[in-house]
Amino acid sequence: MTRRAGALLMLSIGVAAGCHEEVAVQSSIRDVKARYAEQLLAQPGVITVGVGRDADGNPAIIVGMDGPHPETAKALPQSLEGYPVVTRIVGSVKAQ
Amino acid sequence: MPHQLEAVRQVLKGSREHLLGRANVVATGVGYKVTAGQKTPTLCITCSVTEKVRVAALAARDRVPALVDGLPTDVIQTGRIRIHPQLTSDGLQPAPRRARVHIQQSPTERFRPAPGGVSIGHRDITAGTLGCLVKKKGKVFILSNNHVLANSNEAKIGDPILQPGPHDGGRLPEDHIANLEAFVTISFVGGPSGCPIARGTARVFNALARAAGSYARLGAISEQVTENLVDAALARPLDERDVSDQILGIGSIEGWATAALGIAVKKSGRTTGLSTGEIQQIDVTVNVQYGAGRIARFTDQLLAGPMSQGGDSGSAVLDRDNRLVGLLFAGSENSTIINRIENVFSALGVGL
Numbered sequence: 020m021t022r023r024a025g026a027l028l029m030l031s032i033g034v035a036a037g038c039h040e041e042v043a044v045q046s047s048i049r050d051v052k053a054r055y056a057e058q059l060l061a062q063p064g065v066i067t068v069g070v071g072r073d074a075d076g077n078p079a080i081i082v083g084m085d086g087p088h089p090e091t092a093k094a095l096p097q098s099l100e101g102y103p104v105v106t107r108i109v110g111s112v113k114a115q
Numbered sequence: 116m117p118h119q120l121e122a123v124r125q126v127l128k129g130s131r132e133h134l135l136g137r138a139n140v141v142a143t144g145v146g147y148k149v150t151a152g153q154k155t156p157t158l159c160i161t162c163s164v165t166e167k168v169r170v171a172a173l174a175a176r177d178r179v180p181a182l183v184d185g186l187p188t189d190v191i192q193t194g195r196i197r198i199h200p201q202l203t204s205d206g207l208q209p210a211p212r213r214a215r216v217h218i219q220q221s222p223t224e225r226f227r228p229a230p231g232g233v234s235i236g237h238r239d240i241t242a243g244t245l246g247c248l249v250k251k252k253g254k255v256f257i258l259s260n261n262h263v264l265a266n267s268n269e270a271k272i273g274d275p276i277l278q279p280g281p282h283d284g285g286r287l288p289e290d291h292i293a294n295l296e297a298f299v300t301i302s303f304v305g306g307p308s309g310c311p312i313a314r315g316t317a318r319v320f321n322a323l324a325r326a327a328g329s330y331a332r333l334g335a336i337s338e339q340v341t342e343n344l345v346d347a348a349l350a351r352p353l354d355e356r357d358v359s360d361q362i363l364g365i366g367s368i369e370g371w372a373t374a375a376l377g378i379a380v381k382k383s384g385r386t387t388g389l390s391t392g393e394i395q396q397i398d399v400t401v402n403v404q405y406g407a408g409r410i411a412r413f414t415d416q417l418l419a420g421p422m423s424q425g426g427d428s429g430s431a432v433l434d435r436d437n438r439l440v441g442l443l444f445a446g447s448e449n450s451t452i453i454n455r456i457e458n459v460f461s462a463l464g465v466g467l
Binding site: 049052053056057060066067068069070071072081083108109110111112113114115 | 243260262267340346376377395396397398399400401402403404405406412414416418423424425426427428443444445446447448449450452
């Protein structure tokens with residue numbers, strides 16, 4: 020009973036904090052990135068999606084754009100399954 | 116620090132004849148001391164030798180002293196020095212007595228044996244970089260990119276590979292170093308105007324996603340994009356004695372490793388020489404332009420900061436301990452994209 024109550028509490032904290040409902044069993048960031056990469060790459064200007072760190076050093080999904088795309092930046096989620104989504108301007112990536 | 120430089124040059128002036136009289140020393144100069152493959156800010160007197168020899172094997176009178184008038188020395192193996200009439204003295208190197216020569220061979224030149232880090236290319240391309248040597252069934256092969264050795268899928272097995280690459284003056288037959296052995300085919304997606312159906316589908320799905328207020332509820336999008344893991348190819352040297360297992364400016368490869376986020380890396384390439392960076396992202400999926408509107412998508416890539424330019428493609432990427440971690444193949448103004456070496460090895464069936 021106590022364990023279940025604890026789990027419920029954790030879940031409600033997660034929901035109250037605006038996190039995704041999967042907070043109790045969080046997927047690895049690489050799995051999350053793999054799940055959303057294609058959708059993110061379909062957005063105008065998005066050319067890279069990878070796993071890196073945000074400004075605070077936390078694991079983050081990094082979305083790279085070939086230039087400024089304010090509309091795309093606005094449309095992107097702030098986080099995916101609890102991991103922050105950070106946008107960066109990469110420029111055009113060319114075979115060298 | 117011009118006064119410091121001047122002081123070193125004065126010391127060199129006084130000791131040059133003395134140093135040039137020693138066995139193997141073919142040139143002297145002023146440079147920055149290189150320690151463990153890294154350039155340091157310390158000025159030193161450089162002694163170029165045709166071949167590095169163990170100190171013990173040299174007579175006392177032929178040894179280059181560690182210090183000359185209190186200044187450190189550095190012994191650099193330059194091999195054969197080539198005459199290059201167009202090159203003007205850059206002021207740092209003493210004007211040679213007979214011919215105009217330069218002691219640090221540029222990676223765009225012809226090397227025999229050719230180490231990693233120098234210019235190479237299929238006869239129909241400009242130039243890329245010879246990455247390193249790899250082995251398959253006991254035989255030695257040159258590793259570089261498909262777009263360097265196989266002209267982005269356009270080449271035929273057995274085509275001639277030139278060192279230096281054609282853009283750097285490589286010509287048949289004299290610079291023919293190897294033949295194309297194998298390449299991993301790159302899957303290209305349509306150009307910017309291509310795949311209208313897939314793009315339209317994506318747009319509809321994404322509009323639905325926005326309407327639903329969340330990305331998380333979205334199902335898989337059916338955009339058919341084949342993902343590549345590597346841009347890699349092998350060439351078989353005509354003569355194994357024409358290639359070297361060293362990497363220019365780095366030295367020997369000490370095995371291989373799996374790159375992790377945040378590690379320091381380095382490469383030696385045809386255009387920017389020795390440069391360093393840090394792995395800023397892993398597991399990167401990226402759309403890469405191959406000129407003429409051709410785009411290929413790669414996944415499971417490493418992304419480092421800016422450490423390359425056009426012509427550096429094919430460079431071997433090593434970690435701090437000189438372990439091979441990747442094969443450089445693309446980049447932008449502020450980033451460099453690298454194949455994981457384990458993916459390269461498994462795609463080509465090779466190892467070190």
